[in-house]
Amino acid sequence: MNLRKSALEENVWTLLVKSNIIFQKDFHLEFRTRYAINAIILFAVISLTAVSFSIGPMQLDPPIQSAMLWIIIFFSAMSGLAHIFVREEEQQTSDTLRLVAPPTAIFLGKWVFNVVLLFSLEIIVIPLYIALLNVDVQGMGAFLTIIILGSVGLASIGTIMAAIVAQASTRGALFAVLSFPLSIPVLRSAIQGTWTAIQGGGLADCLADIQLLFSFTVVILTSSIMLFEFIWRK
Amino acid sequence: MKRDWWKWLLGIWMTVMILGAFLYTPVAKGLGQTTRVLYFHVPSAWVATLSFFISALYSIRYLQKQNIVYDIWAASSAQIGFMFTVLATVTGSIWAKEIWQSYWNWDPRETSIFVLLLIYAAYFALRSAIEEKNQKARLAAVYSILAFVTVPFLVFVIPRIYDSLHPDPLINPERKIKMDPRMLQVFLGSLFGFTVLFYWILRIKTEIEFLKLKLSKRM
Numbered sequence: 199m200n201l202r203k204s205a206l207e208e209n210v211w212t213l214l215v216k217s218n219i220i221f222q223k224d225f226h227l228e229f230r231t232r233y234a235i236n237a238i239i240l241f242a243v244i245s246l247t248a249v250s251f252s253i254g255p256m257q258l259d260p261p262i263q264s265a266m267l268w269i270i271i272f273f274s275a276m277s278g279l280a281h282i283f284v285r286e287e288e289q290q291t292s293d294t295l296r297l298v299a300p301p302t303a304i305f306l307g308k309w310v311f312n313v314v315l316l317f318s319l320e321i322i323v324i325p326l327y328i329a330l331l332n333v334d335v336q337g338m339g340a341f342l343t344i345i346i347l348g349s350v351g352l353a354s355i356g357t358i359m360a361a362i363v364a365q366a367s368t369r370g371a372l373f374a375v376l377s378f379p380l381s382i383p384v385l386r387s388a389i390q391g392t393w394t395a396i397q398g399g400g401l402a403d404c405l406a407d408i409q410l411l412f413s414f415t416v417v418i419l420t421s422s423i424m425l426f427e428f429i430w431r432k
Numbered sequence: 433m434k435r436d437w438w439k440w441l442l443g444i445w446m447t448v449m450i451l452g453a454f455l456y457t458p459v460a461k462g463l464g465q466t467t468r469v470l471y472f473h474v475p476s477a478w479v480a481t482l483s484f485f486i487s488a489l490y491s492i493r494y495l496q497k498q499n500i501v502y503d504i505w506a507a508s509s510a511q512i513g514f515m516f517t518v519l520a521t522v523t524g525s526i527w528a529k530e531i532w533q534s535y536w537n538w539d540p541r542e543t544s545i546f547v548l549l550l551i552y553a554a555y556f557a558l559r560s561a562i563e564e565k566n567q568k569a570r571l572a573a574v575y576s577i578l579a580f581v582t583v584p585f586l587v588f589v590i591p592r593i594y595d596s597l598h599p600d601p602l603i604n605p606e607r608k609i610k611m612d613p614r615m616l617q618v619f620l621g622s623l624f625g626f627t628v629l630f631y632w633i634l635r636i637k638t639e640i641e642f643l644k645l646k647l648s649k650r651m
Contacts, residue, residue, distance in 0.1 A: 358578065362571050365562035375557050379550040380578060383585040414585050421581050425574045428495050432567075 213303050219243060220299060220307025224282065225314075233285075234315060238278030242323045245270045263333050264392035270327070270383050272352065278373040279356030283364035283396040292364075296430065305357070305426040309419070311354040312360075336398030342346045343424060344395055344404060347411040348388035354415055355380050358422040362427045383414050439632065446625045452618040460615070469527045471618055476520035476624035479547060483513025483630065488580035491573035500645070503569035506576060507559065509638040512630060514552040521545050541598040549585055551579045 224246070228234055249266055258266070286292040303400060322343065328335060335341050359377045363369045391407030453471040473485040490506035493499075524542070526537045538540060559577055562568040611619065 215503055295466065357576075362558065362575060363561075365567060365571060366558065367563070368561045371559055376554045376575065379547055379554055380582050382547055383582060414582075417581055417585075418578070421578060425495075425577060428570050428574055 204406040213300070213306070215283060216303035216309065217306035218297050220295075220304055221310045224308065224311045227247060227285075228311070228315075234278045234281040235318065237281070238274050238315060238319050239322055239430055241277040242270055242274035242319055242369060243326065245273060246326055246330060253331075258331060260396045261389075263331055264389050264396060266268050266331065267327055267392060268348070268389050270323065271320070271349065272381060272385060273374075274323070275316060275349075275356055277321075277351050278315060279312050279353065280360040280363055280373040282311055282357065282370060283360040284369055287320075287364045296432070301430045302423055304430065305361070308360075309354060309357045309422075312357045316349040316353050317346075320349060327361060333396060335393040335396050337400055337403070340399055340401050340404045341392065341395035342390035343401060344388055344411070347408060347415065348384055348391075351384040351388075351411055351415040351418070352381060354386070354418045354422060358418070358426065358429075361426060365429065380418070384411060387411055387414075438628070441623065442628050444622070446629070449603065449622045449625050453622065457615045457618050458612055460612075465529065466527055466530050467593040467615075469523055470615070471622040472632070473520055473523040473527065473620070475623045476516045477545065478623060479626050479630045480513050480517040480520050480545070482627070483509045483634075484517065484548065484551075485585075486634075487513065488576050491580075494569055494573045495577075498566075500565065500569060501642075503573065504638055504645070505634075506573065506642040508634055508641060510552060510555055510590060512633050512637060513554070514549075516630070517545060517548050517552060521549065539598055544586055555579070563603065571580070 249270070283292075286295060289363055299307075327333065359373060361382070362376060363373045366372055387407040387410045391404040391411070394404045394407070449471065453468050457468070458472075482602065487506045487509040490502045494502035494506060499554060521542075524545070527538075528537070528542070529535045532539075554573060555575060557574050559568055562571060
């Protein structure tokens with residue numbers, strides 16, 4: 199019952215150290231099985247090739263190109279981000295985790311893991327996307343900023359929703375169903391920003407989208423940290 | 433029976449509003465007879481939004497107090513809200529077919545009501561996927577609050593992307609009510625009637641749930 203109080207009283211530094219430990223634990227576990235990273239990257243590559251294959255030699259317009267990119271990233275995220283909490287339930291390690299670490303540290307650690315997971319997906323998928331769909335990105339700085347902010351936003355929503363669905367019985371379908379309505383602001387402004395960036399817009403041209411992505415991520419992250427404790431404790 | 437006087441009054445009130453909507457009010461220029469959907473469609477949309485707000489409010493209360501009664505209020509409000517959301521969507525869609533020649537064209541208003549439908553659907557999907565009562569209440573409350581946090585962003589982001597063709601009788605750039613006084617009377621009356629109707633249905637719904645809870649405790 200006093201979890202919130204103790205988490206608040208705790209020194210921020212110890213919290214960060216503990217989050218780091220949780221992140222390290224998940225990172226090593228992931229390296230051992232490579233389940234999430236394989237699932238998410240293969241999914242992204244397959245959907246990317248499917249798009250490229252089906253359009254053939256046609257050249258897509260920038261609006262469709264940017265929409266395609268975010269649809270691929272969104273559904274890849276949906277295929278892999280839930281794993282972080284579902285694994286704890288499946289391997290029945292969640293109760294031990296409840297004992298050894300405060301909820302905020304667990305959430306932050308797992309959030310960092312999901313952000314890293316999405317970034318590693320993008321390191322592979324973005325070059326492939328540019329090559330396969332023949333995208334001519336003119337504003338590279340704005341393009342990368344939008345991608346980074348958008349992924350952090352998606353990872354934040356994905357992490358808190360993963361914590362919810364891990365406790366439910368039908369996990370796979372429910373994760374995408376729960377995440378989609380909340381992801382709409384991220385997806386809309388990321389698609390809009392990517393479109394502007396592909397056409398040569400600089401950071402100033404995408405400012406409204408960057409502001410929205412940033413503020414939305416901060417709001418979701420803050421409310422997630424506040425609410426996570428209610429999901430996590432039993 | 434004495435306690436129920438307001439229910440009788442509401443019945444008469446709504447009848448007067450329905451008659452007024454068809455017989456008393458003039459039609460708006462350019463919209464013709466389809467103007468009359470205003471007195472049923474807008475109040476439905478208003479109740480849909482109101483119930484979503486009430487549901488989020490009771491979700492916060494639930495997390496504060498951990499009392500299952502608040503969860504019953506939140507869930508019941510969401511269920512009734514879902515019904516009114518569907519009503520608003522269907523009436524709006526039929527109206528759009530008449531005026532815009534298509535049932536659905538992703539107008540900002542259509543987009544936002546669609547997102548509301550998605551949120552409600554996700555909320556019910558989540559509720560049905562969890563067996564244990566307290567856990568169900570907790571997770572549903574968290575989801576409801578997170579969805580509620582998202583709404584201001586939707587309100588900000590969607591109109592920025594699309595131009596709306598939706599008529600704005602009340603809220604427009606000049607902040608003036610551009611409505612015939614007779615239309616306004618029936619419109620506001622209907623709005624009030626729908627809100628009381630919502631309250632009545634919510635009372636019935638929650639009372640059923642309380643009785644179910646009592647029964648399950650006795651068994």
